[in-house]
Amino acid sequence: MTEVNTHTAAEKRDDNRLIIFDTTLRDGEQSPGASMTHNEKLEVAEILDAMGVDVIEAGFPIASNGDFEAVKAIAERTNTSVIAGLARAIPGDIDRCAEAVKHAKRGRIHTFVSTSPIHLKYQMQKTQDEVLEIIAATVAQARNLIDDVEWSGMDATRTPIEYLCKCVEAAIKAGATTINIPDTVGYTTPAEYKDYFVQLRERVPGAENVIFSTHCHNDLGMAVANSFAGVEGGARQIECTINGLGERAGNAALEEIVMAVQTRSDALPYHNNIDATHIARASKMVSAVTSFPVQYNKAIVGKNAFAHESGIHQDGMLKNAETFEIMTPESIGFRETSLVMGKHSGRHAFREKLLELGYDLGENAFQDAFQRFKDLADRKKHVYDEDIEALVDSEMASATNRIKLVSLTVIAGTGSAQRATVTLDVDGQHKTHEATGDGPVDATFNAIKAIVPHEALLPLYQVSAVTEGTDAQAEVMVRLEHEGQTATGRSADTDTMVSSARAYVIALNKLQQKQERVGNGVSLVG
Numbered sequence: 001m002t003e004v005n006t007h008t009a010a011e012k013r014d015d016n017r018l019i020i021f022d023t024t025l026r027d028g029e030q031s032p033g034a035s036m037t038h039n040e041k042l043e044v045a046e047i048l049d050a051m052g053v054d055v056i057e058a059g060f061p062i063a064s065n066g067d068f069e070a071v072k073a074i075a076e077r078t079n080t081s082v083i084a085g086l087a088r089a090i091p092g093d094i095d096r097c098a099e100a101v102k103h104a105k106r107g108r109i110h111t112f113v114s115t116s117p118i119h120l121k122y123q124m125q126k127t128q129d130e131v132l133e134i135i136a137a138t139v140a141q142a143r144n145l146i147d148d149v150e151w152s153g154m155d156a157t158r159t160p161i162e163y164l165c166k167c168v169e170a171a172i173k174a175g176a177t178t179i180n181i182p183d184t185v186g187y188t189t190p191a192e193y194k195d196y197f198v199q200l201r202e203r204v205p206g207a208e209n210v211i212f213s214t215h216c217h218n219d220l221g222m223a224v225a226n227s228f229a230g231v232e233g234g235a236r237q238i239e240c241t242i243n244g245l246g247e248r249a250g251n252a253a254l255e256e257i258v259m260a261v262q263t264r265s266d267a268l269p270y271h272n273n274i275d276a277t278h279i280a281r282a283s284k285m286v287s288a289v290t291s292f293p294v295q296y297n298k299a300i301v302g303k304n305a306f307a308h309e310s311g312i313h314q315d316g317m318l319k320n321a322e323t324f325e326i327m328t329p330e331s332i333g334f335r336e337t338s339l340v341m342g343k344h345s346g347r348h349a350f351r352e353k354l355l356e357l358g359y360d361l362g363e364n365a366f367q368d369a370f371q372r373f374k375d376l377a378d379r380k381k382h383v384y385d386e387d388i389e390a391l392v393d394s395e396m397a398s399a400t401n402r403i404k405l406v407s408l409t410v411i412a413g414t415g416s417a418q419r420a421t422v423t424l425d426v427d428g429q430h431k432t433h434e435a436t437g438d439g440p441v442d443a444t445f446n447a448i449k450a451i452v453p454h455e456a457l458l459p460l461y462q463v464s465a466v467t468e469g470t471d472a473q474a475e476v477m478v479r480l481e482h483e484g485q486t487a488t489g490r491s492a493d494t495d496t497m498v499s500s501a502r503a504y505v506i507a508l509n510k511l512q513q514k515q516e517r518v519g520n521g522v523s524l525v526g
């Protein structure tokens with residue numbers, strides 16, 4: 001029972017090989033407002049698999065039927081990545097997780113329990129000895145169900161090392177193959193985090209038979225630095241997310257970890273399996289499906305990460321790009337923006353363009369996207385790559401929704417009250433309502449609210465242009481909030497009112513799905 005599984009053992013043999021464990025679909029997806037639909041999760045998993053991610057944490061199967069189905073579907077469809085599911089240290093969670101990952105080529109149960117004094121006292125209301133017993137029992141249960149078991153000590157970095165050693169020892173004895181030391185609240189510093197790994201590897205019997213893992217949150221902006229400090233201390237798995245998505249300030253960003261290793265191999269002499277040219281696409285996709293914009297100056301994937309405006313920088317770049325660029329945009333899959341298509345472009349050219357942009361749509365989705373492209377090309381002289389991406393992303397975001405915008409007519413301007421007539425498709429039935437409001441956006445949202453009554457508040461409504469020019473598409477972001485749950489919708493159209501209505505409807509669908517999901521009382525963890 002305690003034999004280490006072949007995958008882990010093989011990776012352990014190569015001392016400088018880093019295992020990249022992506023938790024965008026679990027830790028990332030549970031951050032406020034970032035929920036994804038079933039199909040969106042499959043799309044993200046597909047790109048993570050293609051990019052060479054070693055382990056994809058696909059979700060938290062006990063959280064809801066939706067989470068379970070998503071983890072199961074990802075397990076069934078993924079080619080090479082190990083598929084992990086998260087489980088609390090509760091027998092029912094572990095059984096459900098095993099059920100969800102069992103169809104994967106290689107599945108993993110990732111079980112966790114709190115270890116810090118503050119969590120034991122207030123959250124668990126258990127003694128240290130009780131928690132040690134729970135670790136032994138639940139890890140053994142998981143290991144009887146599957147060969148690949150990861151154990152995490154939640155809030156490990158606020159746990160005294162003596163007690164953490166006992167917890168890790170109990171987990172290893174019970175059969176854990178990976179030991180994760182999460183910096184759950186983003187509290188640690190590089191030197192301190194490194195020392196945790198050094199101590200654990202020196203002091204815990206059996207430590208040489210397992211892989212140690214980092215899992216760093218970014219509350220103090222040190223998640224990536226801490227992850228590498230953990231690696232220096234002997235960790236060989238890094239848990240991270242695309243765009244650094246995750247609870248509160250997020251997790252260590254996958255793109256930063258991968259590009260740091262690629263760019264600074266002299267100082268970071270490690271290697272991994274990631275094909276970095278997929279990063280730009282993965283970043284855009286995660287941003288689109290979660291409706292979380294990427295901050296302009298975000299390392300590696302921000303809009304400005306490769307932009308040079310000051311005279312001195314531009315001059316240097318023209319003479320030799322290496323004067324101010326330590327990596328190329330191409331190395332992470334960014335292309336030059338190009339003027340692409342117009343209203344005379346046909347189906348074949350459009351499909352080729354989609355493939356070039358990384359979208360391989362099924363026939364129905366393709367026909368819908370083509371129709372919207374034609375409509376756009378009728379209204380907009382120049383259609384850029386960004387326009388097509390915005391169009392397809394918002395199409396994908398609403399494809400499986402129960403509520404869809406069918407039509408919208410708005411009367412605005414001076415002289416009379418603003419008025420909107422909205423028709424929605426709700427579970428296949430068309431419903432129309434006319435409403436007034438304080439401006440056309442308010443009138444539109446009031447009409448939607450009359451068709452789908454709800455109490456959600458609107459903490460964010462934001463409009464930006466996708467490209468330049470007065471005929472640019474307006475990208476609208478809408479965030480809704482109800483009883484502590486938030487959901488964000490994003491949509492683009494040359495008509496700001498249409499994109500506002502669509503974004504609102506997308507957010508409403510996501511909020512409903514999220515509320516159904518947490519309806520069973522399972523609280524999500526960071």
Ligand code: KIV
Pocket residue numbers: 027112152153154155180182183184185215217525526
């Ligand atoms: O941050 C954390 O502690 C977690 C664990 C569930 C691994 O996400």
Ligand code: ZN
Pocket residue numbers: 027182184215217247525526
């Ligand atoms: Zn976390």
